[in-house]
Amino acid sequence: MTRQLRGGSSRNGLILANGGVLSYQHSICLSSLPQRNESPYPNGNGLEQAEPDSIAPVNFEVKGPATIETYTVEFNRDGTPFQAYIVGRLTDSNHRFLANEGDQSTLLCLSSSNEEPIGKLGTVIADPLGKMGERRNLFSSHSTARL
Structure with missing residues (x-):
């Protein structure tokens, strides 16, 4: 190329x-x-020029209402969903967080082809037990009751 x-x-x-x-x-x-505005290409990391306030802070241990911004689902070889990775935003502070799915219904919702989970509301908590001694955040989506 x-x-x-x-x-x-x-x-x-x-x-x-x-x-x-x-x-x-x-x-x-x-x-x-060349670039359209004729400015030179940066030497080095372009993030050095980013405004620090334009990037939302990331919280590593979080709790409270939240919204999914993006996600990905890892699947087993047999096609069943294995684990989800979620980037979301806390409703109260507007900070970002990283999380895994908090329950099986959230995992199934994230892997569904019938519904788009981006923008879906839920709750995120810090996992009290952790996996292999490491704490992680868990996101659970709010399900709506069907009568």
């Missing part, structure tokens, strides 16, 4: 790569064109 861009036969390129047992996805967009 870089040879084609440098040779002038292409102006833009997208490279995708899988890793692990198709469990990691990496991508990079490349271009031979």
